[in-house]
Amino acid sequence: MKTTEQKIAIVTGANGGIGKNYTRMMIEDGFRVVMAVRNEKAAQRVKDELVQSHPQANIDILKVDMGDLSSIEAFSDVIKGTYSRIDVLAHNAGVYFFDNERRESADGIELNLAVHFVGPYALTMHLLPLLKETIGSRVITMSSTEHHGAQVSLNDLQMEEGFENKGNVVAYARSKWAALALSHAMKRQFENEGLGVSILAAHPGVSITGIQHKGNPTLMQRAAIWIFGKTLAASPSQAAKPMYMASTVGKSGEFYGPTGFKEMKGEAGIVQPDIATFNESTGQNLLSQVAELIDVKCNVAAEF
Numbered sequence: 673m674k675t676t677e678q679k680i681a682i683v684t685g686a687n688g689g690i691g692k693n694y695t696r697m698m699i700e701d702g703f704r705v706v707m708a709v710r711n712e713k714a715a716q717r718v719k720d721e722l723v724q725s726h727p728q729a730n731i732d733i734l735k736v737d738m739g740d741l742s743s744i745e746a747f748s749d750v751i752k753g754t755y756s757r758i759d760v761l762a763h764n765a766g767v768y769f770f771d772n773e774r775r776e777s778a779d780g781i782e783l784n785l786a787v788h789f790v791g792p793y794a795l796t797m798h799l800l801p802l803l804k805e806t807i808g809s810r811v812i813t814m815s816s817t818e819h820h821g822a823q824v825s826l827n828d829l830q831m832e833e834g835f836e837n838k839g840n841v842v843a844y845a846r847s848k849w850a851a852l853a854l855s856h857a858m859k860r861q862f863e864n865e866g867l868g869v870s871i872l873a874a875h876p877g878v879s880i881t882g883i884q885h886k887g888n889p890t891l892m893q894r895a896a897i898w899i900f901g902k903t904l905a906a907s908p909s910q911a912a913k914p915m916y917m918a919s920t921v922g923k924s925g926e927f928y929g930p931t932g933f934k935e936m937k938g939e940a941g942i943v944q945p946d947i948a949t950f951n952e953s954t955g956q957n958l959l960s961q962v963a964e965l966i967d968v969k970c971n972v973a974a975e976f
């Protein structure tokens with residue numbers, strides 16, 4: 673039988689850092705949370721810890737690789753067969769590499785773009801039937817302060833030219849810029865179609881989580897991360913607040929982040945994205961490119 677009554681939030685990359693803290697906030701708010709993860713063991717440890725402190729919590733763990741379109745399709749099929757509503761779909765999963773090596777996803781898409789831009793769009797499109805049926809549903813994109821000034825090149829979205837000179841730090845920032853511009857484009861499109869699904873975005877500021885350590889930092893970078901963690905960075909719990917606010921009180925089109933110095937930490941509230949992310953023709957171009965990319969392996973664009 674499908675689950676019906678309790679509000680449901682799906683959060684990708686919930687097995688650590690910001691996703692773990694976001695999961696806690698959502699269960700405290702009465703949501704049933706689906707932890708959408710690639711590391712089920714780590715997710716089970718987080719679930720055990722949360723259930724211990726919140727015995728009434730309903731938490732499910734489901735495997736998905738956000739860099740693999742067939743995994744996203746299989747995950748979506750399970751969701752559609754198990755739940756009859758999705759109140760919040762939070763695209764939190766993310767990767768960060770400090771080096772200049774160009775990596776590709778299982779589908780041959782530049783990895784930053786695959787995990788932050790293509791995968792979330794594919795997941796949203798697969799789950800759109802359920803999102804449309806759920807009154808007040810929200811889709812949240814996780815961006816970054818690094819998106820500012822990191823406009824993508826529409827002719828070379830996957831940075832096939834000169835990656836070794838720009839590196840993953842630029843690729844990351846551009847993918848977060850693209851994700852934000854795409855969320856604005858989807859908001860316009862969903863409104864025009866009268867779909868009733870709100871599209872929002874958030875960024876966490878700066879917080880020292882697993883993400884910096886998994887990305888091959890040099891010794892110097894490790895030292896800088898350590899110093900940052902002791903000084904300017906927010907706690908992962910504080911950093912989860914903007915996405916939590918977008919998920920619970922936000923309205924379509926809003927962008928949440930910390931409101932303190934340079935948006936690195938501080939009280940969560942509405943912040944301003946890079947103005948260029950609102951450009952309508954750029955947004956339209958990104959929608960066409962991402963639809964083409966996901967059609968390589970699945971045909972969800974047809975459902976829209």
Ligand SMILES: NC(=O)c1ccc[n+]([C@@H]2O[C@H](COP(=O)([O-])OP(=O)(O)OC[C@H]3O[C@@H](n4cnc5c(N)ncnc54)[C@H](OP(=O)(O)O)[C@@H]3O)[C@@H](O)[C@H]2O)c1
Pocket residue numbers: 684685686687688689690691708709710711714736737738739740763764765766767787814815816817875876877878879880881882883884886
């Ligand atoms: N921390 C910051 O300062 C900061 C700043 C700006 C934006 N953000 C964004 O905030 C989000 C959360 O990051 P975090 O700081 O909490 O880092 P984190 O602790 O490393 O969490 C990232 C999560 O994403 C998961 N993930 C990565 N690739 C995935 C894939 N292909 N499929 C499924 N899950 C995948 C990771 O899983 P594994 O455990 O399996 O690796 C992990 O659970 C990310 O989108 C990040 O870009 C963070």
